[in-house]
Amino acid sequence: MLEKALQGSRKYWTWIFFLLLIVGNGFINYLYQFKHGLGITGMSRDVSWGLYIGQFTFLVGVAASAVMLVIPHYLHDFKKFGKIVILGEFLAVAAVTMCVTFIFVDLGQPMRVLNVILHPTPNSILFWDAVVLNGYLGLNIVIGWMTLSADRKGIKPPAWVKPLIYVSIPWAFSIHTVTAFLYAGLPGRHFWLSAIMAARFLASAFAGGPALLIILSLIVRKLTKFDPGKEPIQAVGKIVTYAMIANVFLLGLEFFTAFYSQIPGEMNSFKYLYVGFEGHDKLVPLMWTSSILAIVSLPLLIVPSWRKKEGVLATACVALFISLWIDKGFGLVIGGFVPNPFEGVTEYWPTLREASIALGVWALGFLVLTLLYKIAITVREQTAGIEIEH
Amino acid sequence: MSMNRRQFLKIAGMSTVLGLGGVPVINLLKGDKSEASHVFVNEKALTAKRWGMAIDVSKFRTDDDYKKVIHACNSIHNIPDFGNSKDQIKWIWTDTYEHTFPTQPNEFIEESVKEKPFVLLCNHCENPPCVRVCPTKATFKRKDGIVMMDQHRCIGCRFCMAACPFGARSFNYKDPRLGLKPEDENTQYPTRTIGVVEKCTFCAERLSKGLIPACVEASQQIAKDAGTEAAMYFGDLDDPSSDVRKVLAGRYSIRRKPELGTGPSVFYIIGGDKNA
Numbered sequence: 180m181l182e183k184a185l186q187g188s189r190k191y192w193t194w195i196f197f198l199l200l201i202v203g204n205g206f207i208n209y210l211y212q213f214k215h216g217l218g219i220t221g222m223s224r225d226v227s228w229g230l231y232i233g234q235f236t237f238l239v240g241v242a243a244s245a246v247m248l249v250i251p252h253y254l255h256d257f258k259k260f261g262k263i264v265i266l267g268e269f270l271a272v273a274a275v276t277m278c279v280t281f282i283f284v285d286l287g288q289p290m291r292v293l294n295v296i297l298h299p300t301p302n303s304i305l306f307w308d309a310v311v312l313n314g315y316l317g318l319n320i321v322i323g324w325m326t327l328s329a330d331r332k333g334i335k336p337p338a339w340v341k342p343l344i345y346v347s348i349p350w351a352f353s354i355h356t357v358t359a360f361l362y363a364g365l366p367g368r369h370f371w372l373s374a375i376m377a378a379r380f381l382a383s384a385f386a387g388g389p390a391l392l393i394i395l396s397l398i399v400r401k402l403t404k405f406d407p408g409k410e411p412i413q414a415v416g417k418i419v420t421y422a423m424i425a426n427v428f429l430l431g432l433e434f435f436t437a438f439y440s441q442i443p444g445e446m447n448s449f450k451y452l453y454v455g456f457e458g459h460d461k462l463v464p465l466m467w468t469s470s471i472l473a474i475v476s477l478p479l480l481i482v483p484s485w486r487k488k489e490g491v492l493a494t495a496c497v498a499l500f501i502s503l504w505i506d507k508g509f510g511l512v513i514g515g516f517v518p519n520p521f522e523g524v525t526e527y528w529p530t531l532r533e534a535s536i537a538l539g540v541w542a543l544g545f546l547v548l549t550l551l552y553k554i555a556i557t558v559r560e561q562t563a564g565i566e567i568e569h
Numbered sequence: 570m571s572m573n574r575r576q577f578l579k580i581a582g583m584s585t586v587l588g589l590g591g592v593p594v595i596n597l598l599k600g601d602k603s604e605a606s607h608v609f610v611n612e613k614a615l616t617a618k619r620w621g622m623a624i625d626v627s628k629f630r631t632d633d634d635y636k637k638v639i640h641a642c643n644s645i646h647n648i649p650d651f652g653n654s655k656d657q658i659k660w661i662w663t664d665t666y667e668h669t670f671p672t673q674p675n676e677f678i679e680e681s682v683k684e685k686p687f688v689l690l691c692n693h694c695e696n697p698p699c700v701r702v703c704p705t706k707a708t709f710k711r712k713d714g715i716v717m718m719d720q721h722r723c724i725g726c727r728f729c730m731a732a733c734p735f736g737a738r739s740f741n742y743k744d745p746r747l748g749l750k751p752e753d754e755n756t757q758y759p760t761r762t763i764g765v766v767e768k769c770t771f772c773a774e775r776l777s778k779g780l781i782p783a784c785v786e787a788s789q790q791i792a793k794d795a796g797t798e799a800a801m802y803f804g805d806l807d808d809p810s811s812d813v814r815k816v817l818a819g820r821y822s823i824r825r826k827p828e829l830g831t832g833p834s835v836f837y838i839i840g841g842d843k844n845a
């Protein structure tokens with residue numbers, strides 16, 4: 180099936196080369212970072228994680244969200260998802276690829292990355308995160324590939340794939356729960372030290388990931404002969420709506436606890452992010468952009484007659500995706516480090532090189548996504564009209 | 570090999586103490602499987618069940634006193650200076666009362682305490698979160714309570730920096746040798762490499778030679794020269810007759826963020842004199 184990724188229109192190849200260009204640019208900048216160290220980024224002694232880890236965290240959510248298609252399809256026998264479930268699984272593969280790459284570019288000594296396996300340390304959440312992420316990557320590659328090649332031949336996938344699919348469901352929850360635990364168990368980082376962190380992570384993931392999937396489905400329909408179908412897109416739209424409501428609700432809970440208890444440590448990071456703290460307010464415009472986009476997206480999603488219009492749904496999804504990307508891919512990580520353990524403020528802003536590297540990683544993810552989608556769509560185009568067996 | 574056996578053992582022993590993996594090297598070369606403790610122990614080495622420190626900032630008289638204490642550490646440990654706070658490496662430094670004890674604000678606190686700089690360093694916590702989160706065991710706790718680093722194993726993920734509630738850890742954002750003048754380098758102590766985390770080690774390398782930490786030694790020297798009481802004490806917290814326990818028994822002391830349960834082994838003596 181791989182050869183399907185190698186046959187494409189002029190437009191397809193232009194897109195591929197465009198992505199390769201950005202990947203290349205990121206790679207050159209990474210080589211510079213590799214030589215000169217992470218000092219070329221905006222990170223500091225006080226804000227020791229930045230854009231890379233933020234993007235990693237956000238993308239784990241995107242990866243986990245594939246489960247929102249797998250559950251209805253396989254557990255509730257919701258046949259309409261038959262065609263797009265593969266888009267979710269391949270999106271997960273691309274997202275985890277980006278996650279792993281973001282972790283790698285964030286390491287100070289990347290050549291030693293295998294130490295995590297050579298000296299396994301079960302008390303470290305990062306160890307478990309590496310385990311569950313790589314497991315999830317493997318699961319989705321195998322499941323996606325096996326079901327797709329079976330579809331192509333018009334047969335059922337081998338029987339052993341089913342148990343893997345069932346395993347992948349709790350596994351998807353685990354990757355994002357474990358990622359939340361990276362933050363939620365650290366003493367002295369009030370902003371992260373919250374029991375509902377994992378719940379918030381899952382809620383935002385199940386809003387942001389499927390929103391991206393809707394956008395991708397609409398693009399796929401425009402550009403190819405493969406139509407993921409109106410109904411599945413509407414069904415995913417409902418998932419996005421419920422998850423986003425849950426997400427905003429959970430964020431509200433955090434605000435209540437912080438500001439009603441009036442405990443300074445609980446309030447300070449929120450203050451820094453939304454109104455500025457002791458005159459430092461670099462992130463305030465960004466966080467308000469995120470909030471406004473979230474507020475705009477909610478009614479568009481909630482009112483059924485609006486959501487049913489695909490144009491409105493797409494607008495809402497774009498707004499929501501950007502909102503969550505800012506909130507989780509940036510604010511969440513930086514907010515945990517400001518103020519620092521001495522109640523002082525060191526601000527963070529990524530450097531151009533750092534942003535280029537991050538962009539390169541995204542381009543790499545989209546490259547993987549494009550190739551996988553190309554394969555999946557070609558198969559779907561060829562089998563159009565045939566019932567899917569799994 | 571050009572070095573003789575004695576030199577070799579000295580280096581191997583030292584790197585073991587520093588956690589640089591000397592034991593496997595020795596085992597490999599000697600071909601035996603002896604325990605680490607059988608390999609090389611300096612009989613003068615200072616030992617304890619749980620090392621700890623007490624700091625009485627009221628005994629620092631001038632800015633110069635602070636500088637001397639900090640310089641004692643910086644100079645022997647090859648701490649680079651990049652002249653900016655972003656890339657800064659700090660093992661021991663000073664800050665205000667409010668920043669040192671942010672969870673214990675007190676606007677009416679005695680002027681002398683309010684104005685006085687406090688000396689900060691790694692607390693060598695009894696229950697250290699930095700050790701808990703490290704995915705490679707590059708940060709580990711020794712039997713004597715010292716929280717130690719193996720900079721040859723560290724992957725530079727900086728999880729430990731997020732986990733330390735005391736801002737005690739520094740990351741080598743730049744090649745540390747670039748921030749070190751060659752003439753200032755102490756060739757008896759390793760310089761670090763780019764991309765790893767580091768922090769105070771309670772001078773583990775000195776303890777193994779029978780010497781107390783450099784900062785405490787400097788502070789006691791200052792006191793001796795001026796004929797006053799020392800500002801810093803070091804000893805075994807498990808031993809009631811140790812220096813540190815004796816000062817703690819007679820004076821009121823506090824620790825940084827004790828509510829987090831990390832169990833800091835660095836104590837700050839606040840106000841009042843002996844038997845006050």
Ligand code: SF4
Binds near residue numbers: 694699700733
């Ligand atoms: S002060 Fe920080 S670095 Fe030192 S032992 Fe405690 S948690 Fe670890």
Ligand code: SF4
Binds near residue numbers: 726
């Ligand atoms: S930066 Fe090094 S010492 Fe710190 S947690 Fe990572 S591997 Fe361990």
